[in-house]
Amino acid sequence: MRRGQTSIILILILLITACTAxxxxxxxxxxxxxxxxxxxxxxxxxxxxxxxxxxPAPSDTTVPATDPPSVTETATLSPIRATQQALAxxxxxxxxxxxxxxIAADDYAALTDQACRIVQENYVRDDFNGxxxxxxxxxxxxxxxxxxxxxxxWDLMSSFIGELNDEHSRFVPPGRFSAEFSLPSDGAxxxxxxxxxxxxxEDERLLIWNVCQTGPAAEAGLxxxxxxxxxxxxPIPQDVARAEVNAALYAxxxxxxxxxxxxxxxxxxxxxxxxxxxxxGCDGWSYGLLSEGPRIGYIRIPSFAGDAATNILGxxxxxxxxxxxxxxxxxxxxxxxxxxxxxxxIFTTGTFGKTGPLRDDALESIYRIRGPVSxxxxxxxxxxxxxxxxxxAEYFATAMQQSARATLVGMPTxxxxxxINSFNLADGSLIRLAWTTLQLPDGSxxxxxxxQPDIRVPLGEWGLRERPDVQLQAAFNALVEx
Numbered sequence: 001m002r003r004g005q006t007s008i009i010l011i012l013i014l015l016i017t018a019c020t021a022x023x024x025x026x027x028x029x030x031x032x033x034x035x036x037x038x039x040x041x042x043x044x045x046x047x048x049x050x051x052x053x054x055x056p057a058p059s060d061t062t063v064p065a066t067d068p069p070s071v072t073e074t075a076t077l078s079p080i081r082a083t084q085q086a087l088a089x090x091x092x093x094x095x096x097x098x099x100x101x102x103i104a105a106d107d108y109a110a111l112t113d114q115a116c117r118i119v120q121e122n123y124v125r126d127d128f129n130g131x132x133x134x135x136x137x138x139x140x141x142x143x144x145x146x147x148x149x150x151x152x153x154w155d156l157m158s159s160f161i162g163e164l165n166d167e168h169s170r171f172v173p174p175g176r177f178s179a180e181f182s183l184p185s186d187g188a189x190x191x192x193x194x195x196x197x198x199x200x201x202e203d204e205r206l207l208i209w210n211v212c213q214t215g216p217a218a219e220a221g222l223x224x225x226x227x228x229x230x231x232x233x234x235p236i237p238q239d240v241a242r243a244e245v246n247a248a249l250y251a252x253x254x255x256x257x258x259x260x261x262x263x264x265x266x267x268x269x270x271x272x273x274x275x276x277x278x279x280x281g282c283d284g285w286s287y288g289l290l291s292e293g294p295r296i297g298y299i300r301i302p303s304f305a306g307d308a309a310t311n312i313l314g315x316x317x318x319x320x321x322x323x324x325x326x327x328x329x330x331x332x333x334x335x336x337x338x339x340x341x342x343x344x345x346i347f348t349t350g351t352f353g354k355t356g357p358l359r360d361d362a363l364e365s366i367y368r369i370r371g372p373v374s375x376x377x378x379x380x381x382x383x384x385x386x387x388x389x390x391x392x393a394e395y396f397a398t399a400m401q402q403s404a405r406a407t408l409v410g411m412p413t414x415x416x417x418x419x420i421n422s423f424n425l426a427d428g429s430l431i432r433l434a435w436t437t438l439q440l441p442d443g444s445x446x447x448x449x450x451x452q453p454d455i456r457v458p459l460g461e462w463g464l465r466e467r468p469d470v471q472l473q474a475a476f477n478a479l480v481e482x
Contacts, residue, residue: 103426108153111425112137112144115157118423119164124434126359129165136163154429161431168418168434180432193217193257194279197228197245198334201387201450202411206236206245207464208261209334209388213281216274222261225465229269230260265462287315290468294326295319296479298472301330304338304392309374312343316375324379327479329472331384333410337391344396346374347381348405352398353440355419367438369399381406382475385453389413395438397451402441409475410457413450 103110116137119128140160147153157171172180194215195208206228211217228236231248249257256275262268284302289295297319299312312330319325349371356364383406385397394413400406418434425431439445455478463470 105427106150108144108147108156109141111153111427112141112157112160114425115160115431116141118431119161119169119433122357122421122423122433122435123164123169124357124359124418124437126357131163131165136160150427153427157425157429157431161433164434166418166434167416168420168432170432172430172432174428177430180430190252191255191276192250192279193274193276194282195222196282196334197249198388199240199242199245200334200411201414202458203387204238205461206240209464210282210284212279215279215282216277217279220272220274221263222259222272223263223465225462225469227262227461228259229262232258233260264465285311287319289319290329290476291480294480295323296327296329296476297325298329299331301332301335301343301393303335304340304343304396306338308338308340309342309346312346313374316346327380327382329382329384329475329479330406331472332389332393332396333384333386333471334388335390335393336388337393337416340392340396340399341369344369344399345371348377348399348403349373350399350403351441352395352402353438355438356436358437358439358445364439367395377405380479382478383408384471384475385410385413385451386459386471387411387414387450389451390416391419394446394451398438398440398446401451401454407455407475407478408451408453409455409478410453410471411459412452413446415446415448415450417446 103114105111116133120133120137140156143156144153147156154171154173161169161171194212195217196210197206198209199206208217208222208224208226208228211222211224230236231245234248254276256273259272259274260269261272263270284300286298286300288298290298297316299315299319301308301312316325316328319328349369351366351368353367354364355367356362381400383397383400385393385408389397390413394415394417397408397413401408417438419436420432421435423431423433437445437447455474457471457474459469459471466473468476
């Protein structure tokens with residue numbers, strides 16, 4: 001770090017905590033996103049994070065190490081609110097697919113034909129990822145004729161849509177609608193452990209990404225960056241799938257769990273019993289100053305759903321109350337998406353490719369972010385990304401990179417940029433189908449490859465437990481030592 005630089009402040013502040021009884025017993029997350037609090041509070045609790053000596057930068061990073069930020073003071077900041085109503089408004093409910101012939105809810109062969117046509121006419125790729133779709137339809141129509149119950153049919157449909165072999169398209173029975181669309185619940189929700197476990201594509205170990213401020217996990221002493229070695233005595237394989245983790249931790253009938261965890265490189269593994277209950281302070285929005293001289297701000301963006309752009313602008317305004325920022329770090333690691341267009345327009349505008357299906361007869365739209373820019377186009381920005389930055393977080397990252405508005409630090413994003421639309425079957429169930437994607441100006445897509453960082457920095461086994469973590473430290477270095 002430069003000589004004469006004033007003391008560095010690290011204030012990572014959780015902005016939004018639960019204030020209602022519903023939030024106190026939060027519904028567990030759907031399989032594709034970490035949990036979010038059901039309602040915001042009127043005030044924010046400010047907590048300075050503990051500090052430690054940063055570990056050396058990983059061997060494949062190109063930035064030099066500096067002294068880690070340390071906490072010297074805290075301040076009270078007003079919260080930025082993301083309302084339940086905004087989240088509900090962001091949900092795009094499906095338009096029913098109208099059949100020319102009425103289909104009975106128990107006519108499973110006819111329902112399978114309907115599902116076949118939906119995919120045939122709307123899937124993002126007309127080669128169906130190499131699947132012989134007509135033959136697959138015929139196979140499942142024969143199997144559907146032998147189905148004897150609705151649940152059996154729904155299980156069959158899950159397998160049917162799974163034949164497309166992508167990470168986007170899926171079958172959703174009616175009982176899963178609330179989880180699928182992250183709809184607010186009027187009820188108390190069901191108990192859960194109060195932690196997010198969501199593997200990024202580069203992770204070799206199962207790490208805890210977030211622990212709610214209050215809840216069973218926090219009471220048990222679990223922390224961000226702890227490694228889970230086993231769940232209920234079952235060891236975690238290196239290639240564990242997200243669905244397996246969610247089934248083990250967030251199943252509807254789950255009321256307790258025994259986690260075998262290691263809490264740092266020198267700690268011995270230990271078993272922790274957790275009885276599920278309510279949790280609050282889970283949504284992950286945070287912001288603060290990393291340095292006073294130069295003034296480097298930090299904003300963690302856990303999702304682009306709801307009022308994300310308003311939240312970002314509000315955080316910037318608060319960070320600049322005592323003077324303009326000299327640099328800003330935006331953190332979209334483990335961000336599952338939403339809609340980032342308005343958030344991009346805070347920083348930059350332009351044309352960043354085309355969106356539409358990859359079909360010979362398909363129409364495409366120009367992917368353009370129009371102005372005016374809400375903040376400015378000159379203050380240096382570093383953007384933290386990782387293999388769990390999905391969908392709209394990847395649109396945000398590629399726009400910031402293409403316009404040279406930000407230096408991207410971290411690991412390649414998830415490569416999950418296909419848009420999903422919803423189609424009703426006649427029995428009230430849904431097919432969530434990949435139907436559009438982003439093509440970059442050169443004609444390539446991000447699907448499967450993701451946005452590549454300008455400065456590649458893996459977390460390593462214990463990098464998330466550092467204060468600041470090693471990727472955040474690298475982003476800070478990139479701004480103060482360009």
